[in-house]
Amino acid sequence: MSLPTIPTTGAPFDGGQGDPRVPGVAGPPRRRRTALVITIVLSVAALLAAVVVAALAFLGASASVPAATVGEKLTAQFGATVTCTQDLPARVGATTTCLGTDESGVHHVLVTANSVDGSTVDFTGTVQD
Template sequence: MSVPTVPSVPSSTPAPAGLTAPFDGRQIDPRTQVPGPRRRRTGVVLTVVLSVATLIAAVVVAALAFLGGTTSVPAASVGEQLSRQFGAPVSCTEDLPAKVGATTMCTGTDDQGVHHVLVTATSVDGSQVGFTGTVQD
């Protein structure tokens, strides 16, 4: 039985494009590393960029939520301001939401008795909330 042999390619024949090994029958040094095809890193780069963008967006949203303004006016603050306005003690049990048109009910006391005071938010400018109090009875 005979072993088939591969004929050697004459050295004048150029090597196929992209291959760096010689085809003239010479031995290749096993320590030589033939570079493989260039790997694309588009997926890795895109993942890193999107991760950083998401992190930045989360920090911005959290900062805006934290610093973005008042969500409500404390009940004690509303009561104090109405007490100065009416010249009689006014107490509130619920905070006034910082939204134009939002309402809460407070109680005022004077020499004629106890009165209900409807408090309505009239303006919101950052952390400043304007409101009015109207005696209901």
């Protein structure tokens, strides 16, 4: 009894192009996705940066100078104790009222925001009575 023979030509791995058994012979070229991955990563980074900038702009618009800070600066300016109970909004033209105490009594002090530059607010206090 004899065994059937298997033809050696035309087999899937016959030593030609794409045969994984032959070193140096490459199969079909692999597609590189490096540019696509870089584009996606940069797009996500740009989106996150835009969200951060928008959030900072939103939070900056609602910022204020704490009442204690306003009181301390006015106390140094007037040389008399000034106490504030409300924060001064960081918006040009915003106002709040504080109380100043000196040897002649208690006075109302109108505080006005004159300019806003980032987180720096320039304000003045004017004694009302």
